[in-house]
Amino acid sequence: MASDSSPANIHGGPLSPDSLASSPIGNTFSSPGDSRRQKRGRRSSYATPPPPPDSRFATPDATPTPSSTNPRRGRGRGRRSSTTPTAAATPSSTDDAPPSSDAGDGDDIDEAPPMYVWGTNISVQDVNAAILRFLRHFRENPQQIEGKYMQAINHVIEIEGESLDVDAQDVYDYDSDLYTKMVRYPLEVLAIFDIVLMDMVSRINPLFEKHIQARIFNLRSSTSMRNLNPSDIEKMVSLKGMIIRCSSIIPEIREAVFRCLVCGYYSDPIVVDRGRINEPTICGKQECLARNSMTLVHNRCRFADKQIVRLQETPNEMPEGGTPHTVSLLMHDKLVDAGKPGDRVEVTGIYRAMTVRIGQTQRTVKSIFKTYIDCLHLKKTDKSRMDVEEQMETEDRANRNDNDFSVDYEDKVEHLKEMSKQPDIYTRLTRSLAPNIWELDDVKKGLLCQLFGGNALKLPSGASFRGDINILLVGDPGTSKSQLLQYIHKLSPRGLYTSGRGSSAVGLTAYVAKDPETGETVLESGALVLSDRGICCIDEFDKMSDNARSMLHEVMEQQTVSIAKAGIIASLNARTSVLACANPIGSRYNPRLSVIDNIHLPPTLLSRFDLIYLILDKADEQTDRRLAKHVVALHFENPENSDHNVIDLPMLTAYVSYARKHIHPKLSDEAAEELTRGYVEMRRRGNFPGSSKKVITATPRQIESLIRLSEALARIRFSEWVEKPDVLEAFRLLEVAMQQSATDHSTGTIDMDLITTGVSASERMRRDNMVSTTRSIIMEKMQLGGPSTRLLELLEELKKQSAGAEVHLSDLRNAVATLASEGFVAIHGDSVKRI
């Protein structure tokens, strides 16, 4: 056995702590002596040639362990090797000693001469002591009487567990030097870790048989799969990714029993040594001593589970024009089947490389290495939280542990907070939202609110109020509704995009299907359920069948999907914001019909939308010109540097996700008062005599909407309190959305000239100025009740006053109309009369 030089433990050899614990007889080979043996094993691999191929007889066909033979070869070669191993002093006798004699070995370490981790100046004793200190004394807060890990160890002993989870962050906090050593030389340090643990456990409970191993997780920095490079080999790394494939479970031999074919004598169990079983060549029975007569008895051998899992990069880590990278993970024992394909996980492990042999039976190795990760710890990333956080890679670190801010993350948060303090953050964010869709500022503001969302509220009584804001965009064709939808879909943490025409009720909610193979009924989620906690974008809402649309009633208010079908009665969460867009009835908005008649959706559904935007295309030269400018710019300017003041997409998502997670604004008294006042006002307006059902009246739902909107607005500012301006803005948004300011309440029709959607703030200011200038001109020039003046004359006057700036007749007309509505002037055709 000593001649077997292949560096052990690449694949589940005793070196990997996972495998150490795995076998029920773990202590036979994971005893303190083991660590030395490992080191020695690695060292010897440089000195002695690999064994002849035929010695692999211990791996019979039925025990599929060849995978472990492959790696054995290459490992030492990967390491820097010129230095003379200082650990040579280790007595080799431990290797051959019967398992039982290992029990007291823990003490050896104290007496032995200083040992160093091979090739380094890390003293085994020092590390040993450091680990001991850490385990004994680490406390999360000073008040704790017992150390965190002492408690944990006791707990593990109580439940007869096999592993102790060690938060690497704790290690760092307690002893950053130890942390560094652990990450740089994980094989050695973890082996010592396990020895220390064994030692402690046996002192606490000498009868405790199982081996406890340390599972390290939560490294300070997580590597991107793409950035793994040769310098990471043999280091502890932490990776995020998605499991794409799991192999079947591979039984790996740990302990073999042989029987003599001649006399039937059973050998003692032979333990795997560096991934290899040495078949005895001579029968152990003194009377027999037959040569080459031993055969493996499968039933009496011990096997451990092993599994190879493939991890793939998550899509957002991929650069443009690349394909995802993958990496193999090696799972042992408890970690086997811990993740399923499709799971997003964070994995901590040791990056390993092994040489590739040209052929099964050939000793010659190629100069190529295969790499994999010996998995130490696997953490599933919570699905519901996942997607939100993935937008901001470092986000979930904060969530897991409040102390666990990486520098990077803190920087980012600082930056976000700074951004939020800017006075114009609201307009800046608005501008950054779909910067290529021109104008439509108010719609974008509404969508921004939707992205941020309000606070969901759950009363103890069971009643819940949704925080998600639903928006419907109704408008003329060609007003870039679909582009807006696409953009939001891209931006939202978790969203689905469907087209109304192609969606059925079941496709949106959930349906029961029969599994073709097993015949079991299974529940399949539809778009709304899948976009739980996200935004579900539905295009061509008007073209959806009534049946499908009616399914939305429940989703949009109760935020659940209920299914009662084929023996399955279920209620699924669908905490989704719905963003729908539709064309008015008859494709184009008909100004002669009322708003409701134009939209033509059942009022029950309409009332569930917080904001209904009428995006109307108005024949206005100004807007046309802006469109033309925009299109020309699109073609002739470099789109990358067109607008510097725009927040880029990743930043925007980070901002949104941070706000959604960390900011939960409450209503201030002042704001609440304002809400009440405004709502009453709205109700009164809705009850306008003769308004009949032509306008959308305020319902209790509207006040909820207003609360949500104001909360979202506060969130945009990262403010914990909803202030009065938020409420005012919410009211404004609601009004603008329905063009209420432009609606003639008696008929429900919209005065097309007064449409304000899509008018930017600067434009609005310009109009305001125009109105005031006009007013002052009229004040100056015209007598109260005097003769009327023609509009063109006014225009001349205006042009004189506002020298330079272009003034159009239509602008003036608008201004005068505003004045007329104030009762300041009266218009008769083209003439104006002051009254």
Place this chain on the structure above:
Amino acid sequence: MVGLPYDCLSNPLGAVRLTFEKAVASGSDPASFEGKDWGAADLFHDFLFDNGGLSQVPMLNPSALKWVQPNTLVRFRGMIQDMLGNEFYVGAHKDGDIWRTNKFTDTSQFPMAPSSDMRIWERRLLYCIPVPGQNSWAEFSPEAVKNPYTNSLSPQREKRRREDDATMSDVDMQDSCHELQASLSAKKMREDEMDFQPLNSQKTATEETSSNASLVLDAETKSFSCLVKIYDSPESNLKLNDVFEFVGIFTFDPDLTADKDDSDELTHGFGEDALLHLPSSKVPRLHCLVHRKLAINDFLSVCPTLELKSNAVKELREALVGHLTAVLGNDRVTAQYMLLHLLSRVHARADTIAVGKLSLNLTCFNKESASVFGNRLKLAIENLLPFTHYLPLTVDYLNTVSLSPKKDYNTNRLVSGVLQLAEGSHLTIDETELQAGTLNSTGVENASVLKSLMEFQKVEYDFTYYKMEMNADVQLLILSEGKSNLLPADLILPFQPSSVDSPSEVDADMLKTWRWYLATMRSLPHSIEPDMQKVVEDDLVAARQADRSLGSQDLSRWLTMGRLISASFGETCLTMEHWQMVKELERLGRERLHGNM
């Protein structure tokens, strides 16, 4: 450099070794070479581009595979179809006291003692295929690839072999180089034990080679592929679906059977290794020394040195429009549009909008005209553009074909789909065959993939657990009876041929000039003067005032057309004259469209 002591062409490894030794001798630590070049790449760069060595390098293609020697310099033109991740290899190791390098090879040239000191470096693996839809004229003209080895044949084979054996033990650089230079073919034979035949009898030779080798060799270009190993190049330089020319060291062992499949699943962890499915016996390897991105111009065998003088270009344009008119049965308006369509490319992306694309939908095809003109058009386009595809759309086809590439996790490979196309490919979709029928889920998916390609110039790649959008730049031409609702094109134009006479033959030189014309004009930059911009804006506003149904897409299309018309005259700036042409063309198109409705 005068008097190179080695031959870059036939013994590139020698050159690599020499530069390595030189660098080590000059005191550099081999450890510092990781991810860096020690002068080898510069050397080859000089040799290939400054000393005109490039033309001497044989082009790797299925026929060349039969005679190209391993460990010689070859070049390969192809599209990056898949990326197989990184590979770690022993970059440098110590053989006794001397540092050796394994860079640019698969196996070590010198025995590696297991105990030796070594450095691990990494390289990228790219799976490349010939550009999909490449037309035969765009393939590298065979006369340029001389087989330099045909003459050095076997009379002295036995002797060579012995000499070669001697050389193997001889590590003296000069000597071995010398030897290699003279006896490459012999060396190959020694290694492969394969009969080496003169060119004309190669067929038999290949048939005799091992069965898996012939898989590649007789299945023509379709299955031909190459595994390119890239050294020291930043990731962002090479992107999926890019077309590159790689120059590097060729390794290919049609006889290597050692790692054949007696290895079971477990050995390789469920065959996770994509390389397992691409054994070096089937897929040649190329250790890339120099790579460069190719533009369409690089595929033209002859580049007429025409200047961009407006008159010459005008004449060329006229001739080409005339040709297209003839092909399209005397429909000059369609020919004009067609020219613009052939010149279009995505030149910028703003969010979801791909600026510069101009997909064309020719309507009013019926059964007869589709068969006549469809084929004619197909041929004409094939003759003009290097990469073309033709998709006859039927319900069956939609239901069965896999249009978008899909990741196969069993083999860890990206399985190519019809729509994995190189930048600047042309795709004709013939919708005239489409009958009413039911689409299954594949069909629906395929239809939406096509639609997203039309609208956004993006193709969704299927990674099972998620989809990933890849940008594409494909010219799309749709032939249909009525307006295609399945595939919303930028431009819809009723096709009105007035004669069915077949167009006169075009001579090859003319075709070459036209190809050059299309490729060159297409890549012209474009700008606009401020006062012209004002005119354009005014026109757009006026048009929109007159017709409310014009959306931003229409306006955008006009600008694209303006750009393309300028480009078709070889100009880089939009002029009034060309803008008027756009408006005129648009008017004609509209007239036709309304006349037809």
